[in-house]
Amino acid sequence: MDPMLEAFISESRDNLETAGRCFLELEKCSGDEGLLNDLFRSVHTIKGSSGLFDIPVFTKVVHAAEDVLDSVRSGELLMTPEHIDMFLDTMDQVSVWLDDLESTGSLGDGAEARSQVLVQDLRALLSAPPTVGSDPNVTEPEDLSQPQDAPDTGGRLCTPPGWLAAMPDKLRLALYARTGGESLDILAIEYTPDSQCFFSGEDPLHIVRTLPGMVWFHIQARDSWLEPVEMDPYQCNLVFHAVAAGTDNEIRHHLRYVNEWVHVMLLAPDQLVVPEGEFGDSEPFETFIEESTQLIEEGGWRRLRQRIHPLLEVSEPGFLQTSVLHWMETLLKEDEPNQALLESLLETLRSGVFQWPEEMFDPVTQDNTPSLVEDGTSVSMHELDEPRLAAVRQALVVQRHILSMPCSYELLAGRIASVAKVVKNLLAASESHPAGLDAAIETALDEKSPEPLVAFVDDLLSAMKPDGKKPASGPEDKPMQREEVRHQDVSGQQVGGSDGEICPRMGAMPKQMSTSAGEPPARSKTLRVDQQRIDALMDLVGELVVAKNAMPFLARRAENDFGIRLLAKEIKAQYAVINRLAEELQGAVMQIRMIPVSSVFQRFPRLVRDLSRKLGKQIRLVLEGEETEADKNVVENLADPLIHLVRNSLDHGLETAQERESAGKPAEGTIILRAISHDDQVIIEVVDNGRGIDPEVIKRKAYGKGVIDEQRLDTITDHEALQLIFAAGFSTAEEVSDLSGRGVGMDVVRSVVMQAGGRVSVESKKGEGTTIRLSLPLSMAVTRVMMVEVAGQCYGVAMENIVETVRVPTTDIQRIKHNEAVVLRDKIIPLFYLSKLLNLKVNTASSGEVAILLMKVAGQEVGLVIDEFHEGLDIIQKPLEGVLVHYPWYAGAALLGDGRVLLVLNIRELLSCR
Amino acid sequence: MPISYKKTVAVLEGHCEIEEAETLLAWLLEHPKGRLNLKRLGHPHTAVLQIMMALRPEVSAFPENEEIAAWLQPLWNEGM
Incomplete structure (x- = not known):
């Protein structure tokens, strides 16, 4: 890869x-x-x-x-x-x-x-309507709020961008006419190249010019230009607005490399309708308006068209009215003209202000639709009933607040547009059309500053007070607030102008910037190394250890075979040095492989959160000792068993809040996940304060399922009974749930932990909780084994399982039915012959004494009869590969100092397949 | 040379690559009254265009190519 x-x-x-x-x-x-x-x-x-x-x-x-x-x-x-x-x-x-x-x-x-x-x-x-910052009492009235201008990549109909009006009327008209015949996707593209984009070889202008289906584009400076002397020619300070008509896919494909700087919006043809021009004398149109209102209501499209035509002949280009007429004419060419849009256009002829009909973008109920055509004169807000007026006022206050919040450059344009939309709708809903809104929006967008809009809203607010009372934010504090807005804006611009992408964002958090500016950020000195390289290093260290172990052999030969004692001594001295270095090196490499258990613990907060929500229990998770370190493999092996255990505790261990309360416990259950390092072991505990496990129930279940026999049922202690939950095919859950209780969980946990060379045990007090403890070796890299000899072959046995080594006279061996056993310190120890287990030739020469390796296997002591004990040694145990993989009774193999291969036995497996 | 600098006029021809941006800026700074001849302009790199937009030097001839003129000319007309 x-x-x-x-x-x-x-x-x-x-x-x-x-x-x-x-x-x-x-x-x-x-x-x-x-x-x-x-x-x-x-x-x-x-x-x-x-x-x-x-x-x-x-x-x-x-x-x-x-x-x-x-x-x-x-x-x-x-x-x-x-x-x-x-x-x-x-x-x-x-x-x-x-x-x-x-x-x-x-x-x-x-x-x-x-x-x-x-x-x-x-x-x-x-x-979604902003929720922060607005006074909880001042909520936007639902019926007036509009979904704000959301960047849309999905192709939903949304408010068209304000800059669309900059596209010449002629082009828009032509484009609109084209949509009638062909199936075209009209895309409005806003492309704000990264200010550093030239350095990556980008030529934004070229990208825009070569857009498939390019209809029109427009270039604007993002921030006002610096003085020519200070200008950096290699910083892109442009915004491209483009309209392209083609297939959505093709256009998006063209922009794929600049994807994140581009904002593409799918437009409906009707969204192209924006009449432009100067609002001329409206007198010549009065008769037309009157007649057309009637015609539009009736749907007399043909007659309307006939009316428009002569009017167009006499009207001069460049006026708003002419543009409106052109649009009406174009719209009327369709079989089913958009009635609402025509009404809006007609309204424009009347008032000189165009706005899209609301239902084009939002399904608004009929009574909320502004009555644009009912009455030609604009109604002042004073005539509205008080509650509605209050609602409008509140909404305006909220909008004003939104504008005054600090905001990064990228968001600003969108925010202005969305506020503008809401204000427009509010005004429409309150049947008032004060002039200047469009101008304010335009200036705001051009200057990239919310201030003109804020001023407009302020004016509105003060005008809205019926009896000259001050608006909610009275004029006395108004100048100050405005000042504040201006200040924020200026700082935003400076930052925005200096360094494109990141800085505007930083502008949103100037506080941290200033605090952290003094000290340079601490540089992480972490190296990211492929695990394989560490493993290779570990292998080399292993070989070094093996090579080093060859030196004592060499010393012995020098002394015995060649008879040079002095040389033997020197070799031994050198060996001591190399031995020390090798051990340190080994320790250092192992240290590299150590990772904190937190890497496994990290996933539990999420798990507990999700499951406790699902189960409807209140559960708190406490993590302890996350910094405890262990070998990477050990930690990774831990993940699965731990998930089983935590799920079990969640599902079976902890009760529901009601159960807990009736038992006199706090409603919230606790799970503690704790890691402790103890000698060369890492101990992981999963502790819950739930209902605990009843040993009696376990005993009965185990007996019922045939896990233990009647005899064992009588003698088993409570502690031993608890350990039965790890037995294969054992589950106490009454019903199998989604989470656990399939009767495999605990068994799997045990086998995984065992494989990693660890142990697992459980403690529980009924009604008080359960603790499950996993202990695992800190590192699996070096294993201490004891060499034993049987039938002339040497094998390794992991030291941690060995309890003691004894020699017993053959006469002490007793037979119990067909099993042999020996009594040691008042305990009956069953005996097994390693030679028989491995199917080796039995050494018949009896010396009257047998060597027994006393081992603890699966909680039971057993005796392993062997021929001879040898020394213990550190080995790097390698898993078996190839054909030997299928022999589970070998845990692995290791290379000895003299070049021999030592097979390490897995006694547990060996006994189980006897 | 896509841009040839005369006494008072810089003539932009064909594709003006990003390398030209800095020299153009320097020339315009040196000749504040310098004019641009864009008649045979093919494609200005965004950086070159940016210089023109920022300094807005007088243009003695707009591009012959209608496509370019269509978007380039308005830049001089509006209050950039």
């Missing part, structure tokens, strides 16, 4: 993990800026790096998430648990895509569709 992609995948996984953690923390304390910044950074990084690869659908989703997070960070959006749910879903999808990318190199089928859904959902969050 491409090394860059590989790095991207592993890095993105880390970032996803960080993001996931942050989301969960945010749920607890939603306002934490540090967390939000972490979160934003990790998502931003994923987005940024994903741009390097040809996975636009991926980038789009992450980009959408980033945008939403940005508005959360700047305080425009409040994060709710529902939002977090959605984000977590998104992160899950991203993680699935990463997996797909890793395995197949592409995103898999259906990614595009999935991406669109996610993007739409995420963007919908942005378009």
Whole structure:
């Protein structure tokens, strides 16, 4: 695989993990800026790096998430648990895509569709009415609020962008006429190139000029131009607005490399209708307006067309009226002209102000539709009834507030447009048409400053007070607030002008900037190394250890075979030095492989959160000792058993809130996940304070299922009984649930832990809770084994299982039925002959004594009869490969100092397949 | 040379690549009254266009190519 992609995948996984953690923390304390910044950074990084690869659908989703997070960070959006749910879903999808990318190199089928859904959902969050900052008492009246201008990638009908009006009328008319015949996608494209884009060889103008189906485009400066002397010719400071007509796919494909800087909107032909020009003398049109109102209501299209024609002949170009007439004529060419749009156009003839009919964009109920044609004179707001007026006023206050909130450059234009839309609708709803709104919007958009609009809204507010009372935010505090807005705007511009992409965002958090400016950020000194390289290093160290172990043999030969004692001594001295170095090297390499268990623990907050929601229980998860380190393999092996255990505790261990309360316990259950390092073991405990396990129930169940026999039932202790939950085919759950209780969980846990060379045990007190303890070796790299000899062959036996080594006279061996046993310290120890177990030739020469290796296997002591004990030694145990894989009674193999191969026995397996 | 600099006029011809941007800026700074001849302009790189937009020098001839003129000329007409 491409090394860059590989790095991207592993890095993105880390970032996803960080993001996931942050989301969960945010749920607890939603306002934490540090967390939000972490979160934003990790998502931003994923987005940024994903741009390097040809996975636009991926980038789009992450980009959408980033945008939403940005508005959360700047305080425009409040994060709710529902939002977090959605984000977590998104992160899950991203993680699935990463997996797909890793395995197949592409995103898999259906990614595009999935991406669109996610993007739409995420963007919908942005378009929801802002919830932060507005006074809870001042809510926007529902019937007046409009979905705001949401960036739309899904092709939904949305408010057309304001800059569309800059497109010459003639072109729009022509384009509209074209839509009649062919099936065309009309796309409004807003392209704000990255200010650094020239350095990556981009030529935005070229991209725009070569757009397929390019109809018109327009170039604007993003920020006002600097003094020519200060100008940096290599910083792009332009915004391109373009309208293209063609197929949606083709156009998007053309823009795929600049995807994240482009905002594409699908337009309906009717959205092209924006009459332009100067509002001339309306007198000549009065008769026409009167007649047409009637005709439009009746649907007398043909007659209307006939009226328009002569009028057009006499009207001069450049006037608004002429443009309106042209549009009406064009609209009337259709079989089913858009009546509402025609009415709006007619209204424009009357008032000189054009607005799209509302129902074009939102399904608004009839009584809310402004009565545009009922009455020619505009009604002042004073005539509205008081409650409605109050509602309008409140809505205006909210809009004003939105405008005064600090905002990054990218969001500003959208915000102005959406506020403008709401204000327009409010005015329409209150049947008032004060002049100057369009002008204010235009100036606001041109200057990229919300101020003209704020001023307009302020004027409206003060005009709205019926008896000259001051508006909600009275004039005495008005100048100050305005000042504030101007100030924010200026700072935004400066920052925005200096350094494109990142800076405007930073503008939203000037506080942190100033605090962190003094000290340079701590640079992470982490190296990211492929695990295989570490493994290779480990192998080399292993070989070094083996080579080193050959030196004592050499010393012995020097002394015995060649008779040079002095040399033998020197070799031994050198050996001591090399031995020390090798051990240190080994320790150092093992240290590299150590990772904190937190990498496994991290996933549990999410698991517990999801499951406790699903189960309807109140559960708190406590993580302890996350910094405890263990070998990477050990930690990774832990993940699955731990998930089983935590699920079990959630499902069976902890009771529901009612059950807990009636048992006199706090309603909220607790699960503690604890890691402790203890000698060369790491101990992981899963502790819950739930209902505990009743040993009596376990005993009966175990007997009923044939796990233990009657005799054992009588003698078994409570503690031993509890351990039975790990036996195969044992489940106490009355019903099998979605989560656990299939009777395999605990058994699987045990076998996985055993495989990793660990142990598992359980403690429980009925009614008080359960503790499950896993103990695992800190590192699996070096194993201490004892060499034993049987039938002339040497085998290794893991030291940790050995209890003691004894020699017993053959006469002490007793027979119990066909089993042999020996009594040691008042305990009966069953005996097994290793030679028989391995099917080797039995050594018949009896010396009157047998060597017994006393071992603890599966909690029971057994004696293993062997021929001879040898020394204990450290080995690097390798798993068996090839044909030997199928012999489970060998745990692995190791190379000895003299070149021999030592097979390490898995006694447990050996005994079970006897 | 896509841009040839005369005494008071810079003539832009064909494709003006990004490398030209800096020299054009320098020339315009040196000749504040300098004019541009865009008659045979094919495609200006965005960076070159940007210089023109920012400094708005007088244009002695707009492009012959109608397509270019269609979007380039308005830039001089409106209050950029």
